[in-house]
Amino acid sequence: RRSSALNELFQGMQGERVRRVLRYLDRAKTDRAYPFARLCKRLFWSLTEAQSNEKFLRPLRSRLEALRDATSFERMPAHFRPIVHLIFLVWKTSVYYNTKEKLIEIMKRMCDLIVFRAEEFLSCGFPLMVEEVEEAEDTVRRIIMAVAVMGKLKSNFLRYRKKSFEECPSNPWNIPNRAIFKQMDVILDRCRTLIEIYSTYLQYQSIVGLTFPGG
Structure with missing residues (x-):
């Protein structure tokens, strides 16, 4: 140390x-x-x-270790609010650990971990060739789950950033989103694009083989 x-x-x-x-x-x-x-x-x-x-x-170290060691990607959001809350308390009470650089550093580490786990979670949900509707549906479910998990981390940060302006007006979390979530936003955009692609495929599959009157 x-x-x-x-x-x-x-x-x-x-x-x-x-x-x-x-x-x-x-x-x-x-x-x-x-x-x-x-x-x-x-x-x-x-x-x-x-x-x-x-x-x-x-106190924050044990929370971060629990997040790192979480075995279920879907349950990782349960750790987000307690961690961000502790970061906020440290920001309010610490003499030294209340700078933008420190906040960006610790939040980016969390983002990197969540992005890594999201990619790991999705890697087994992207068949090279989708031949079954069930495969596509499972892939869409996984992508939606990944978007939800990453979105919850971001929403927790934004909630406490707003709170910082109320409780720490002289030193709020006045940090642009891109300083922390730039990489995560790229992944989120890709996920939303993939949801559209797979959803279009599923819609197409739903009408394949249908017989229309007069056809």
Whole structure:
């Protein structure tokens, strides 16, 4: 963990050898004293930030692991709201983990996971040649399910983004959708196109073989 590594480094810099070096540099009035002191200060603040982030993200870690390890793609949305809610609480209370960059990073990781699982879920639902109506119907059901799952993640984020403007007016989630959902939106567009294609095929199959009066 980053905080452990920084803490080990910081403790090492508090040792007697380092202190002797600092005293020597101070007495010698060398130009190297100030950069070294500045480095120590930066290390201290980095350690403080890392420890704070670890504290606030600890409850979130187990939720994200549960999402990652979910065996059923259809049930993954049950994890979305608790995770986004925790992210929102961290945003409200953390001193450091409340920047746009941090929010985009963690949400994009979630999106990447859901997109990967959606593609995995759909990969067994796309026969190269659809010869049976049942196959096409199953494929459409899978695509609709994938669209619904991805849409629920997006809707949860948008709900809390709106909430952030109400509860955190000085630091809301003022982030454009494309910064987080660009890849997911591409997949969603493809899925909607495939739904149209398969639906057209099913409509065509439904009239094949029909006999019309006067025909």
